[in-house]
Amino acid sequence: MxxxxxxxxxxxxxxxxxxxxxxxxxxxxxxxxxxxxxxxxxxxxxxxxxxxxxxxxxxxxxxxxxxxxxxxxxRELGRDDARALYEVRAALEAEAARLAAGHADAATGDVLGQLLGQHADEVSAHPQGAYLQGPGDRDFHMVIARMSGNPIILRYLTRELYPQLSLLRVKHRNVTGRGKAALLEHRRIAEAIACGDSEVAALLMRRHIRASWDALEAQLAATPEEQQS
Amino acid sequence: MxxxxxxxxxxxxxxxxxxxxxxxxxxxxxxxxxxxxxxxxxxxxxxxxxxxxxxxxxxxxxxxxxxxxxxxxxRELGRDDARALYEVRAALEAEAARLAAGHADAATGDVLGQLLGQHADEVSAHPQGAYLQGPGDRDFHMVIARMSGNPIILRYLTRELYPQLSLLRVKHRNVTGRGKAALLEHRRIAEAIACGDSEVAALLMRRHIRASWDALEAQLAATPEEQQS
DNA sequence: TCATCCAATTTTGTTGACAATATACTGCCC
DNA sequence: GGGCAGTATATTGTCAACAAAATTGGATGA
The missing domain is CATH 1.10.10.10 (Winged helix-like DNA-binding domain superfamily/Winged helix DNA-binding domain)
Incomplete structure (x- = not known):
């Protein structure tokens, strides 16, 4: 459906x-x-x-x-591929946040607030936070990418980066999402965007992606990739 | 050849x-x-x-x-396409500069210095600066992209952004390059990278791309696009 | 027993013909 | 005279067969 x-x-x-x-x-x-x-x-x-x-x-x-x-x-994605992926993602999503903050209007705060409200409900429903990095999380980033008004960024994220991230999660099942922490970071990002503070929005988004990468890398380090030539 | x-x-x-x-x-x-x-x-x-x-x-x-x-x-690229292009370019090249500075070694300063020396010669040979935004300029950005160690960034730049930029220049012939100014900015970027100063390198690169966009936009504004639906 | 060479087979790259869709034109009606 | 329907043309989407390349398997030799 x-x-x-x-x-x-x-x-x-x-x-x-x-x-x-x-x-x-x-x-x-x-x-x-x-x-x-x-x-x-x-x-x-x-x-x-x-x-x-x-x-x-x-x-x-x-x-x-x-x-x-x-x-x-x-495709088989190794650790280096994953790192490169998150580096690009950080750059593009930070830019998206910057641009979104750049042309934020009165309605921006409302729509982001409503979206975050839904996510908060979902997080409290699944407290272990096993879901985030799921569709809910992706929605938030997607909305911001759309709010950036830049079709190229949107295309890269939807057409290349997110599919590859999904592919990463295929190998390393049940990645322990950082549900609550992520939601909190999302809140601050949304706030900065709604205020029209481009620099802070970009900075927070970059930090957010970086944190996500750190969490993933810790798991990747735990399960060293066995790749035979 | x-x-x-x-x-x-x-x-x-x-x-x-x-x-x-x-x-x-x-x-x-x-x-x-x-x-x-x-x-x-x-x-x-x-x-x-x-x-x-x-x-x-x-x-x-x-x-x-x-x-x-x-x-x-x-494809026919309009002004909005051009802006989106430069926004993405700023984000990706700034990230490339940041990464390049992140793992700069002793040889980095030398290779960049040598490259800039060649460019300086070319600039003084063509003082009107009609060439920059040409292959010389692109070389500099290309080298940095390669130094970033991130294959995705390199691919995006070479496979998509630069071809589209070239396509832009097809319509608007003889874009007046900012030869000398660009070279100066390149120098400072190279210096930051060689010093391993990621933040400054990223900032300068972003500013550099922004300046390039401002110059182009001024020309685009002078020749309003006549596009019939 | 292991390495090497060669043939058989499978799989990709390419071709030309067929089907479906969009475009352009002509004639007709208002 | 202008708008519209129907047809004719041209172009794209798809198919099945052919050619070339790579992989696999086995036989032969050291």
Missing amino acids: STKLDESRGVAAERVALALQEEILSGNLAPGTRLGEVALAERYDVSRGPVRSALNQLAESGIVSIVPNSGARV | STKLDESRGVAAERVALALQEEILSGNLAPGTRLGEVALAERYDVSRGPVRSALNQLAESGIVSIVPNSGARV
């Missing part, structure tokens, strides 16, 4: 790409899995043309890796 | 994409030009398959725009 309105509609390539991404990010297709074109073609009941297009699309978004003349596999 | 080593080598799609990008960014194919698949196919003596792949690739990098079931055209 989410985006189920599309089914066998529109362009086949798009349909395959969406379905594949869904299956990859849900953990159904583990990182490293070979993605043969013929297999996918008959799996989605479509020719190899659209499959090729879809694979290229997903390769651009960074969740599959294609080796020319060899094939595509679900 | 730059990257001429590739000619009819490797994957056809890649070859077409490179050639097309070259022709678009050189101004040979003006923004808005229709890019019919059959025309391109026989132009590059290849089938429509690789052409399709190449067009999708260039659409991802933002220099062609594809409308499903209608076709591809050379």
